[in-house]
Amino acid sequence: MQPTGHGYYQLHSHNSLLLAQLYDSWNVTTTKEYQAELQHVVGQYCHQPWAAIFDIRHWQFLTPESIPIMQQQISWCLQNQLSHCIYLSSNSGIFEYIKQQMHAHIGQHTCKFAQLSSVEESFATLQRWQVKIPKSISTILEN
Numbered sequence: 001m002q003p004t005g006h007g008y009y010q011l012h013s014h015n016s017l018l019l020a021q022l023y024d025s026w027n028v029t030t031t032k033e034y035q036a037e038l039q040h041v042v043g044q045y046c047h048q049p050w051a052a053i054f055d056i057r058h059w060q061f062l063t064p065e066s067i068p069i070m071q072q073q074i075s076w077c078l079q080n081q082l083s084h085c086i087y088l089s090s091n092s093g094i095f096e097y098i099k100q101q102m103h104a105h106i107g108q109h110t111c112k113f114a115q116l117s118s119v120e121e122s123f124a125t126l127q128r129w130q131v132k133i134p135k136s137i138s139t140i141l142e143n
Helices: 030-044 064-079 092-100 119-128 135-142
Strands: 008-014 017-026 050-060 081-090 112-116
Touching: 008 030, 008 135, 017 030, 017 092, 017 135, 030 064, 050 064, 050 135, 064 081, 081 119, 112 119, 119 135
Parallel strands: 017 050, 050 081, 081 112
Antiparallel strands: 008 017
16 A cells, blocks of 8 residues: 655746745655656756746645655756755744755755745845746746
């Protein structure tokens, strides 16, 4: 019997910008499903630099067994041309802990990272970085 996933996510992609919206608490099953789908979507960027907004304002937590999977995912993204990354999140201590755990084994990289708490700040930062925001992505985030 396969364990069922807890929590969910939505991935939206336009050109070379990915929006990943994460919700609720995740177990290993959901984390692995997310990893596979994200890698499939990013694979369509044909090894070109890409940007991402990880909207984790409604993401609660993940199980300890999921942390190594997310560490692998972050490393994979950096190795596969992630050039600009925004974590759109509330300023919570729990998120800081998760972020420290997930970034613990990341080596040198050139990706620009920002942790921001509003959609407006995210758009302004992407514009400063000269990353184009497709209308389809901005519409999803503004609703």
